Amino acid sequence: MADEVKLFVHQKIPVLVHNGKPIAESLVILEYIDETWRNNPVLLxxxxxxxxxxxxxxxxxxxxxxxxxxxxxxxxxxxxxxxxxxxxxxxxxxxxxxxxxxxxxxxxxx
Structure with a gap:
């Protein structure tokens, strides 16, 4: 339910859900991926x-x-x-x- 509330508040697409937590907005998602999976090729x-x-x-x-x-x-x-x-x-x-x-x-x- 908390995740649904967060998504409703942001009302943004796209949304990445990682470990049950939503991350919204394209650039924020790219930065999150770069910082989370540092051993893979970077997106930015x-x-x-x-x-x-x-x-x-x-x-x-x-x-x-x-x-x-x-x-x-x-x-x-x-x-x-x-x-x-x-x-x-x-x-x-x-x-x-x-x-x-x-x-x-x-x-x-x-």
Whole structure:
């Protein structure tokens, strides 16, 4: 029941549940995985500048793209059309960042 209450309070997706405890928000989950399983390849870059860039783009996705995508889903008419245009521009910006790379960090996921 406590976990359900925590999830309701945060109302965030995605949620990672580890050892019965929920961890919410993409970037927080990535940092948790990096800190919990240190012997596996890291998800975030080790270089401080590259790590900050990964955080920037994760935040951009969470705070811009996902919010705009919700506007597309839940609006109609002119509001939906405007949200589609905004989402298209945001996705173009993200795609330009990935130009020529399979992942943000280059050839590897982390």
């Amino acid at each position: 870059p080790q270089d401080p500048f590259e790590r900050s860039m990964a955080r920037f783009w994760a935040k951009f996705i969470d705070e811009k793209i996902l919010i705009t995508a919700r506007k597309v889903s839940f609006n109609t008419g002119k509001e939906q059309e405007q949200a589609i245009e905004e989402l298209t521009e945001q996705l173009k910006l993200l795609e330009n960042k990935l130009k020529g790379k399979p992942y943000f960090a280059g050839e590897a996921i982390g």
